[in-house]
Amino acid sequence: MKNGSITTILAGCMGMALSAALFAAPALAADKTVKIGNVEPLSGPSASVGVQGKQAREMAIEEINAAGGIKSLGGAKLELVYADSKSDPTVGVTETERLINTEKVNLLTGCWNSAVTYPATQVAERYGIPFVVPVAVRDTITERGFKNVFRIAAKDxxxxxxxxxxxxxxxxxxxxxxxxxxxxxxxxxxxxxxxxxxxxxxxxxxxxxxxxxxxxxxxxxxxxxxxxxxxxxxxxxxxxxxxxxxxxxxxxxxxxxxxxxxxxxxxxxxxxxxxxxxxxxxxxxxxxxxEWNTDVNKPAAKPANEKFKKKYGYDLTGESVDAYVAMYVIADALERAASTDPAKIREALAATNLTTGPGMIVSYDGVQFDETGQNKNAGxxxxxxxxxxxxxxxxxxxxxxxxxxxxxxxxxxxx
Amino acid sequence: MTAVIQAALNGAMMGAMYGLTALGLTLIFGVMKVVNFAHGSLLMVGMFSAYWLIRLTGIHPYLALVIVPPVLFVFGYYLQDVVIKPVFKAEGQVREPLTVIIVTTGVWYVLDNLALMLFGAEYRTVRTAISNKSFALGEFIISIPKFSGFVVAIATAIGLALFMRKTKTGKALRATSLDREAANLMGIDQYRIYNIAFGLGTAIAGIAGCVLIPFYYVYPSVGVVFDIRAFIIVVLGGLGSIPGALLGGLVIGLIESVFSQFMASTWTEAIIYAIFLIILFVKPSGFFGHKQDW
Amino acid sequence: MSRKQLDRILLAVVALAAFGLPLVVTSPTYLQILILLFFYAYLTTAWNLVGGFAGVLPLGHSVFVGIGAYTSSILTLQYGVSPWIGMLVGGAIAAVIGVIIGLPTFRMRGAYFCLCTIAFAEGIRVMVENIDTLGPLKINGPRGLLVPLLKDPTFWDYQFMSKLPYYYIILVLLILVLAFTWFISRSKIGYYLAAGGEEPEAAAALGINVANYKLFAMALSCFLTALAGTFYAQLMLYFYPKGLMGLDLSFEIAFIALIGGRGTIAGPVIGALLLRPLNEFTRIYLSDMLPGLHLVIFGLILILVMIYLPKGLTAPLAALYDRLARKITGQGAAK
Structure with a gap:
């Protein structure tokens, strides 16, 4: 066994080196799309909420693209890229790395589980990629002095x-x-x-x-x-x-x-x-x-919910509304940034003051971030x-x- | 005091059902000398079978009790015959082959995730004729689905014990359990006996599934929740012992319910592990186990 | 060229390849996957000292990963001790706890041993989840610990902006633990352990105190496992009891060893090489349409390997290499 076993490591490592060479193929950056990476639990114990958030995002993106995309970027379309966190922090980090480095996303959203959001936002902070957190309620998420983390939902x-x-x-x-x-x-x-x-x-x-x-x-x-x-x-x-x-x-x-x-x-x-x-x-x-209920007193809320229910068969929930609104917040920031440079997007996000538009179906008056990145109006x-x-x-x-x-x-x- | 008695009544009912979930595990160990890590998954299969049967046909859960277990018996019989037997044959000489444990773990992964692919991760409950019904016993409230679970659990244990003593197949099972080689020499086909034992163990998981469905929810990895508890119960009662499983279940159920009246219920979990380890060191064979088995 | 020379050349090539790999794989994504691959290979090799050589099947090793992570992080967060030192302290604590668990359990038979290690590990996890503070130590119960991200970390902080240092740390740890295993398997200890694992009665009759060797192996294995816990904490900067100390990790470690080849030096590495990429790629490409498919594949591989190759994948690979080596060196049947 002795010699054979050591050398079999070798055989394996070579196989790995080969497959590594395959990984290295560069991702093609298409023109006129802005890529949004989404780390969500799509399998595992929280899969059902992950899917709800995914469907809400998709509806918002369809609407934004149908309305002409990001005009300041020449009508650029938004594209969603998903990654499954399985509610596991280790997986969440690996996937965030992949979205940033391989998929070359321009900004990120996620992760619903606080346990995944902590380390995933740390990765984004390291690379300086803006990270919009629709839901994950722990206070600490926006209390670590990070520059690139913005939360829509209220904190606990x-x-x-x-x-x-x-x-x-x-x-x-x-x-x-x-x-x-x-x-x-x-x-x-x-x-x-x-x-x-x-x-x-x-x-x-x-x-x-x-x-x-x-x-x-x-x-x-x-x-x-x-x-x-x-x-x-x-x-x-x-x-x-x-x-x-x-x-x-x-x-x-x-x-x-x-x-x-x-x-x-x-x-x-x-x-x-x-x-x-x-x-x-x-x-x-x-x-x-x-955070939200179907009878909330906003003109856009009722049609949005009816459209969603027709499409997916159930009512919007507070968490899916946060995901839905997050897409409109991102679109608004991109419009003002007129650039896909992460630093510029970050600046635009920080200056957000979104009070009107089709996406504003929340129960409160508008989205505005404080210096920690928390939506200070979240109600x-x-x-x-x-x-x-x-x-x-x-x-x-x-x-x-x-x-x-x-x-x-x-x-x-x-x- | 009222709360403690109420908790004890509830603990006894839940405990008997925990015992029922452990019964199949202990039977399979007794005969095959293998810890079946797929046991929780078999319970999950039983629960999903009961769930779909009741959901689609709307029949009374008591009626499901005569349909689901025979189906699961066949399932378990062939699962052992096709998947587990080959490993046994390869390691015929070993008394407690670890490879078989690992194969059952593989079966666990496959079954749980097949269920996830088929039914999704969501939690499902079905309203049956007895769901949410209860009756009052003086000032105490007894839940009907749990009470019938209690009765079914005890009846199953007694039925199984009688089966092992009175029938020819039962005697063959016991003979194989005591001495594989001797049973072989007496013309008992060891592998057919294993199939039967595994089938019976699975059928009992089916009974447990029918009993749990009226008040509990089912999802693909629900087995894991019961699995660990079932392991503790069988070791407490003595691996391979039928009355041991029932008694072990009652002990766990009572501890869980009564102790939580005096401390946070998250701590009762820790206490169960502590008691388990203490008993293991003091009397490793459990309440009714054989010394040779540990 | 003799067989020995060939082995040495190959070994050198692999070591060089492993050290040089980041020159080819520059994407942090794949570096991260490689880091996790080595991390699992390391954990499994450490597990193998008990689970492979001592012939028992411990299924609670994640608890030692947790002990490592908690010890170094608490020392860093509350007392400003460098995680490098905390790592060694965590290892020592894990070794002591390992011996405490080993003392009563090693006299048990297969199934009982398995179930006891599970009970111990789950018991400790539940305790951690229930404890908010332990004396002066802030454990934080189920919420876990968050290690702050530093702006300008130094080496002493065990935190790096780039993935590269993490890659080399875990690579060096892996090589060390492999060398350790190789050394032990050739020594008297390894021989006694193997004897005790296969024929405990016979070994006892020969006057070998198997229990002591098993305890030694356990202490060593737990120590090494805890080091990886600190590594994980510093890589992820966040961990919580259910994720890090749960049974999933324990089972995954055992699976990798069993599929690769339990009780062999290369087994854990081969197991990790096969299962980790499988895990990552099936998740990336399949979980969107069919959640759970990759775990079904996992389970099937486990079943098939146990039925057709009960000793794991290392044995046939080693035989293949043997045949090739004989052709290259032009020698006849060796061994």
């Missing part, structure tokens, strides 16, 4: 801040006083990040924390958590859940007849198109915090699952200005 401290504002506003509006609060969250990057800030704000607002419960997102049974919740008798239950556990939790709570006065979720699993399908009437009364709405014409539907209730006309929120949802 804002999400939590608005959840507590909502609770306060609603208690004032209805005159109901709620005291005991419970936290139930998935034990991942996202859930633990939210919980950390919940504790701070709950203390500040004078709530009594009666339960602070992380659960493994792969749990087979959430009955123990719900049993605990039942014993703690909270007025308010705050949730962070992924798709599967949101369904399991909602159905288990109904089965165990746990009916807190207010259940407030944080999007994600609760905002997934599959959620209502799988929970049906068990979900009635739940409040959910999202959030809170919806309630209500019975509309005999079917559970998500109805916007907060902020009050955005509330669906004629809807009176059930607050508390249970007595």
């Amino acid at each position: 401290s804002w999400w939590v801040r608005d959840q507590f504002r909502f609770l306060k506003d609603m208690q004032e509006e209805t005159g109901v006083k709620l005291q005991k609060i419970a936290f139930v969250f998935e034990n991942g990057d996202w859930g633990t990040g939210f919980a950390e800030k919940w504790r701070e704000l709950a203390k500040k607002d004078g709530y009594e924390i009666v339960l602070d419960e992380p659960y493994p997102s792969t749990a087979t049974d959430l009955t123990p958590v719900v049993t605990k919740l039942k014993a703690a008798k909270p007025d308010i239950v705050m949730l962070v859940s992924n798709a599967a556990d949101a369904i399991l939790l909602t159905n288990t709570m109904a089965e165990m007849q746990v009916k807190p006065k207010v259940v407030l979720a944080s999007g994600g699993g609760h905002a997934d198109p599959k959620f209502l399908e799988n929970t049906d009437t068990n979900a009635l009364g739940i409040f959910d915090e999202v 959030i709405v809170i919806v309630q699952v209500a019975n509309v014409d005999g079917k559970p539907e998500r109805v916007t209730v907060w902020p009050k200005a955005a509330r669906r006309a004629g809807y009176v929120p059930a607050f508390p949802a249970n007595k």
Whole structure:
């Protein structure tokens, strides 16, 4: 074995050298297209959100190209290049390198998972390629002093801040006083990040924390958590859940007849198109915090959603709207930059002030980045699952200005 | 106290079902002396079979219980015959061939990802006639799908134990389990017995699938979640022992449910591993295992 | 030309080729793929010291990668210690934990050993996910650790703007671990380990304390594995428990060894050479239309290799080389 084994390494290495020579073939840069690289989870545990983001991007790009592309670049068309991160940071980095060096993309977007966004934006920062992050909510993403990272979605401290504002506003509006609060969250990057800030704000607002419960997102049974919740008798239950556990939790709570006065979720699993399908009437009364809802008060929103639903068979979600808007933000920046030079695109992105146009279907007034690259206007709405014409539907209730006309929120949802 | 009793009731029901998911694994190990890493995938196949059957025909989940397991028996029988047997034959002399473990791992990858290609990554649930139903026992709430799962799990374990004792095939399985060579000499075809054992193990995964579907969701890698727990259960109960699997399942279910009333439920996972390792060092053969097996 | 000369020339050519490869492959994309290829080859070679030579199948090695990454990163983030030093500290901690795990498990039989290493690794991962701070150490639970990107890193920071230094670091590490393995396999230790792996009773009867040699192999393997953990942390600058310490990585390491040829020196490298590019290219070209296809191919290869080449791909490749070498050197049947 001895000699043979060493030398077989050789044979292998030579094969590798050959294939390496094949890699070296240069990519042909076509004229008049701007390439946008997208790192998204297209397989693996978060594949369904990855595909939703992909479809939203495609619709936006079709619209932009149909309207004549980037005029300052002689009508250049936008082209999307996708890379699958599998929700794995290692893969995300390899793919970001590939998009920058082999595909020669002019700018990047992605990655939905915070865990992939951290290292992928680091790669982009090294090369000085602008990176627009539609979603990935961890605060730290825009707090590392990076020059090339721009985020459309609100960051998690804002999400939590608005959840507590909502609770306060609603208690004032209805005159109901709620005291005991419970936290139930998935034990991942996202859930633990939210919980950390919940504790701070709950203390500040004078709530009594009666339960602070992380659960493994792969749990087979959430009955123990719900049993605990039942014993703690909270007025308010705050949730962070992924798709599967949101369904399991909602159905288990109904089965165990746990009916807190207010259940407030944080999007994600609760905002997934599959959620209502799988929970049906068990979900009635739940409040959910999202960036967008189909009934949002913007003229372009309704036609955009109808077009999307016709094309792909489901409603736009907050996260896909972020992806959709990101394409319009990019198109706007390219128009002003009048160049495909990354540094110029970066400057144009930093100066973004997009308030009008077909892409502005968001719930807030416009996209503008602060010095860290965070969209400082990014807003959030809170919806309630209500019975509309005999079917559970998500109805916007907060902020009050955005509330669906004629809807009176059930607050508390249970007595 | 109410919460603890409620948690214990729920833990016992879930535990019996965990035991059921481990039953096929322990049977296959008992006879073939191989840890079947594809077991979770077989459970996934069982769950998807039950899911599609109920979704497409709308039949009662109890009825699925008579259709899915026989289909899975045939599937398991031929899976072993075609894929695993060749490796066994190549390593006929080795008592616990590691290559077979690796082949089962390959089967796991293939099955899980075929499911991903066919059905996509999404989580699926189906509303059955018993989904979300419960009854009250005094102040405690008993979920009907879980309670029937509990009953089915215990009935399956008893049925399997009787089968092993009373029938000719069962006796042949036990003989092979105790001494492969001696069984061979007595005219038992070792490889046919393996096929039957693997088929039975798969059929039990099918039963577990039918029991889980009314209240749980299915997705391509759902098996992994149950797999690791099933490994722990069979080692706790003693690899190869039928009552051991059931008892191991109950212990895990109770720990998971009751302990989480006193600490964050993420910690119960760590406690299960700790208890597992302690038992392994104190009594490596588990509750009912044979010393020769570890 | 004698056979020995031929072997030496070839070995030199390969080493030169590996060192010179970045002259041809200038694209950072492919450098990154090569870096990961060497990274996996390195991890598998380190695993092979236990999984190959000691005849057991550990399936929890990712936990040592995690220990390496966490130790060096915590030392850097909180105490400003260079990751180069943290790397060695992490290795030492991993070796100690490896021995602690090895003490009780090495007396177990195949299946039990497998399951125990899984339980140990998963247990440690779950603990890390549950711990936010451990005394003064900030572990950060499931959120993982973020190593800040430096503007002007020096060598001492173990952070580089270009891919090239990473390529050479992992290449040197790989060559070192291969040399180590070669040395051990020819030494008394390797012989005892092999004897203990195949015939534990017979080895014990000969008065060989197999357990001690196995523990030595385990400590060494864990030490080396943890070094790669620091490398990963410095390459990616971010890691979290589920990604780095999960079972996926442990299984992938074992797969590479098994397909390449467990217990051989070249096996891990050949396994990585085959599986890593397969992994990357099927993902790039196939995952868009058929997610999961590449893992089906993975599984099928694993099954086919186990059925037709239970000793892995190294054996037939070595035989092929033997035949060629005999033709070149003009010698008759050697061995």
